[in-house]
Amino acid sequence: xxxxTNKAKQVSRKPMSFMEKLYLPAIFKGMMITxxxxxxxxxxxxxxxxxxxxxxxxxxxxxxxxxxxxxxxxTACGLCAVACPAEAITMEAAERQVGExxxxxxxxxxxxxxxxxxxxxxxxxxxxxxxxxAIYLSETFTPADYQRKQFIYSKNELLIxxxxxxxxxxxxxxxxxxxxxxxK
Amino acid sequence: xxxxxxxxxxTIDNITIDVAPGTTILQAARQIGGDVTPPAMCYYSKLEGxxxxxxTCLVEVAAGSTADPRPMPKLVASCRTGVMDGMIVKNITxxxxxxxxAGVVEFLLLNHPLDCPVCDQAGECHxxxxxxxxxxxxxxxxxxxxxxxxxxxxxxxxxxxxxxxLCYRCTYVADQITNKRVHGVVDRGDHAAIxxxxxxxxxxxxxxxxxxVCPVGALTDKTFRFKNRVWFTKxxxxxxxxxxxxxxxxxTLWLRGDEVFRVTAxxxxxxxxxxxxxxxxxxxxxxxxxxKKTESWTIEGLTAISRHSVIGAxxxxxxxxxxxxxxxxxxxxxxKLLMDIHSVSGVNKPEIHLSxxxxxxxxxDFKK
Numbered sequence: 001x002x003x004x005t006n007k008a009k010q011v012s013r014k015p016m017s018f019m020e021k022l023y024l025p026a027i028f029k030g031m032m033i034t035x036x037x038x039x040x041x042x043x044x045x046x047x048x049x050x051x052x053x054x055x056x057x058x059x060x061x062x063x064x065x066x067x068x069x070x071x072x073x074x075t076a077c078g079l080c081a082v083a084c085p086a087e088a089i090t091m092e093a094a095e096r097q098v099g100e101x102x103x104x105x106x107x108x109x110x111x112x113x114x115x116x117x118x119x120x121x122x123x124x125x126x127x128x129x130x131x132x133x134a135i136y137l138s139e140t141f142t143p144a145d146y147q148r149k150q151f152i153y154s155k156n157e158l159l160i161x162x163x164x165x166x167x168x169x170x171x172x173x174x175x176x177x178x179x180x181x182x183x184k
Numbered sequence: 185x186x187x188x189x190x191x192x193x194x195t196i197d198n199i200t201i202d203v204a205p206g207t208t209i210l211q212a213a214r215q216i217g218g219d220v221t222p223p224a225m226c227y228y229s230k231l232e233g234x235x236x237x238x239x240t241c242l243v244e245v246a247a248g249s250t251a252d253p254r255p256m257p258k259l260v261a262s263c264r265t266g267v268m269d270g271m272i273v274k275n276i277t278x279x280x281x282x283x284x285x286a287g288v289v290e291f292l293l294l295n296h297p298l299d300c301p302v303c304d305q306a307g308e309c310h311x312x313x314x315x316x317x318x319x320x321x322x323x324x325x326x327x328x329x330x331x332x333x334x335x336x337x338x339x340x341x342x343x344x345x346x347x348x349x350l351c352y353r354c355t356y357v358a359d360q361i362t363n364k365r366v367h368g369v370v371d372r373g374d375h376a377a378i379x380x381x382x383x384x385x386x387x388x389x390x391x392x393x394x395x396x397v398c399p400v401g402a403l404t405d406k407t408f409r410f411k412n413r414v415w416f417t418k419x420x421x422x423x424x425x426x427x428x429x430x431x432x433x434x435x436t437l438w439l440r441g442d443e444v445f446r447v448t449a450x451x452x453x454x455x456x457x458x459x460x461x462x463x464x465x466x467x468x469x470x471x472x473x474x475x476k477k478t479e480s481w482t483i484e485g486l487t488a489i490s491r492h493s494v495i496g497a498x499x500x501x502x503x504x505x506x507x508x509x510x511x512x513x514x515x516x517x518x519x520k521l522l523m524d525i526h527s528v529s530g531v532n533k534p535e536i537h538l539s540x541x542x543x544x545x546x547x548x549d550f551k552k
Contacts, residue, residue, distance in 0.1 A: 077301030078413035082497055090531040093410045095544035108302045108410050111550045112531045131301050148523040154530055 056177060059124045059137040062115055062153070063160045063173055067105055070162045073134035076110035080126035080135055088119035089126060105132075113158065117142050117151040139175040192269040196220055196243075197277045209262035209273055210241055214454065221454075222275050223285075223314050225292070225399050226351035227263035230456055230464040234356050235263035238349060239288050240314060244278040247271060259284050282318065289319035295330040295374075296400075297346045298323075304342075305401030307414035307494050310455055311349065332377055337367065338386045339542070340406050340473045341395060345377050348402035354378065354394040361430075361466055362388040378402065389428055392472040396449045396457055407473050408446040409544040414438070415494045417445050419487035420503065424471065424480055431468035432460060436487050437478075441532070443539040444476045450487070476539045 019025060045052065054060075065073045076093035094111035096104045103109075120142075126135050145151065161169035191202040196213050197220045203212045211229070213221045222243055227235030235241075241263045245256040250270030259280060262273070275281055293315060300306040332345040350369065355378075358365035366388075367380040380386060386394075394403050417438035426433035438446040449467045450458040458465045475481070486503060489496040500506070510519040526534060530550075541549055 075301045076410075077306070078416060079301070082413075082415055082494065087498065090529070092531050092538075092545070092550070093412070094546055094550065095410050097546055100547065106299075106302055108544075111545065111547060114529055114531050116525075149528040152525075152528045 054139045054177075058139060058177070059122045059127075061117075061138050061140045061142050062120075062126070062158055063136050063138045064110075064113065064155065064158045065134050065136055065174075066160055066163060066170075068163060069102070070164050071101075071103060071105040072109055072159070073105055073132045074110045074113060075106045075108045075132055075134070076113070077131065079129040079131060083125040083129035084120075085123060085125065086119040086121050088116045088121075090114050090116075110155070113155045115153045115158065117153055118148060136174075136177070138173060139177060192267060194267040194269075194271045194273065196273040197275050203267060205266075207267050208235075209243060209245075209260075209265050209267055209271075210235075212267050213243075213262065213273075213275065217453075219276055222262050223310075223318065224263055224454075225310060225314065225349060226353060228353050228356070228397055228456055229454070230459070231353060231356040231397065232360060234351075234353055236261055238292065238351055240285060240292070240318070242281060242284050242288065244274040244280055245271060246274050285318045286320050289315055290324070292349050293319070293323065294325055295346070296349070297329060299347070303344070303347065303401040304404045304409060304414070305347075305398075309401060310399035330374060335379060337380050338391075338406075340392060340469060341386060342404045342406040342409055343378065344402050344404070345379075347400050348378055349400055350376055350378075351399060353397040353399070354403055357394050357397050358386075358388070358391070361390045361393055364388060389468045389470070390430065390466055392469045393449065393457070393466045395472075396451070399455075405446055405448075405473075406543050407476070408438075411445050411538050411541075411545065412440055415497055416440065418499060419489065419495065421450060421484040421487050422481035423484065424475065424482065426468060426471050428468035428470055430466065431471060432463070432465040433467070433471060434458075434460065434465050435467050435471055435481075437481060437483070439478070440538075442478055443537060444478055444481070445539050447472045447475065 067073055076091050078091065081087075081089040081091060090112075091110045091114070092112040093108055096107050096109055122137065124137050127137050142151070160173045163170040190205060192205055193200055193202055194207075194209070194212050195201075196209070196216060199216050199220060201212060201216055203215060207215075210222060210224060210227060214229075222241040224235070224241045225238035227238075227241060239261055241261055242259040243262045244259055245265070247253040248256055248271060249268035251268075253270070262275075267273075292311065296311065300309070300312065303309070306312060330346065335343055335345070337343045352369065355365065355368050358367060366386055367378060369376055370379045371377055392405075395405050398404075417440050419436050419438050421434070422437045423434045434450060435447050436450050437444050438448070447467070449465055452458045483503070486501070508519070511517065526532075536549065538545060
């Protein structure tokens with residue numbers, strides 16, 4: 001039969017030599033390689049004390065953004081939900097009332113906003129679709145959990161910390177990912 | 185000898201058609217259909233006297249008629265220009281028309297707030313379609329846009345004057361369909377605005393049809409306001425026997441689950457209210473705003489939605505819900521749910537009926 005490739009190697013069936021029969025030199029040779037790694041640079045890091053920087057295109061857990069005054073950007077336009085290939089996003093809109101101007105940026109806002117993290121595939125299409133600079137995929141992983149119901153993220157989990165009340169947490173949640181430019 | 189029906193020949197984008205005398209270029213183009221038809225923002229075939237205001241339907245007339253084959257010097261508004269025998273019209277084949285139309289779109293959008301993410305018309309807005317099909321990619325306008333003081337024109341209709349393009353369709357509806365017009369266009373030029381005199385509420389039985397004829401989001405359904413996006417609701421054709429004289433009782437229901445979020449008149453391929461046996465299918469306010477129960481309607485079937493429309497996205501193409509198969513194959517045993525979404529999710533709560541709230545939902549409605 002003709003071989004498909006020329007990479008096939010004939011197995012050597014020669015009887016072992018005396019040195020090979022001793023075994024110890026071969027073991028010693030192998031252990032040399034093993035012990036040499038002690039003196040090499042460690043590729044592992046001590047997570048979570050030390051963390052690697054994320055790639056600039058990393059897409060993690062979603063955040064719902066606020067503007068500089070701390071008002072929610074989201075207007076519940078539904079473009080993220082219609083763009084979502086996994087149908088993970090649901091929302092319910094409400095009208096802003098007098099006295100709520102400090103909470104919501106526009107007259108319509110998302111009264112409920114939920115992302116089902118079991119469905120989400122972290123494709124980032126919601127971020128791309130958003131016309132209001134409201135949803136971002138941040139630089140954190142979705143934490144693991146024991147129960148499914150913990151993965152339905154509502155506004156409580158998604159909203160970014162208030163930029164004035166808790167600036168440090170706000171900047172941390174915002175991350176260093178390059179933000180897309182909003183065409184006005 | 186029977187009287188011969190005289191027809192005249194007109195060529196639009198190299199397609200020749202015989203039409204009756206007195207037909208406008210736009211109507212002739214609509215008889216051909218397809219891409220040849222110029223877009224129209226203010227012209228409404230069911231409203232007498234409409235047209236000639238927005239100038240989006242501009243076409244080039246390459247030859248006026250057989251008798252006088254000179255071209256018309258300027259682009260003409262096709263909704264107001266009658267055809268002549270032997271007229272040659274260029275719409276999409278013209279070099280001048282796309283540029284002129286892009287200019288018109290730019291003018292229409294000068295003062296438009298572009299608040300589509302908030303606007304309830306988004307997804308079925310003719311100005312949106314026009315802008316995407318014929319407009320330019322970005323605005324060059326850098327000044328403050330015209331704003332108006334917010335005005336309440338009644339419990340059913342929400343007026344957003346900033347979005348208005350002054351097509352006058354709603355005033356024609358009020359003049360021709362309702363027996364008393366209480367609103368109109370006041371002031372002139374840049375200040376022109378739709379208003380009711382002394383903020384008088386519009387309470388006519390057929391006033392709701394203004395919402396259907398409005399090409400933009402200037403007049404929207406207050407009972408549907410912010411309830412849901414158009415493309416998340418499911419349109420079905422339905423009818424009921426309505427006792428209001430003049431109401432056809434045939435409508436499109438926009439459903440979310442089993443809830444009727446919105447009722448509109450049925451639209452034809454030009455985005456106008458459909459006609460039945462030559463009569464325009466206007467619907468009354470009782471059907472539109474007050475009959476929001478599925479039981480009150482006889483559902484005929486799904487409304488045909490253009491393949492290119494966002495409204496058709498993510499929808500089952502049948503009326504029946506997909507049935508649960510697990511119970512059938514497991515000898516009547518129900519599937520063991522790992523999680524019931526309604527016990528966790530705060531969205532679409534079965535006990536909150538958005539369709540029963542008059543007007544938009546507020547923060548208090550979700551606190552139950």
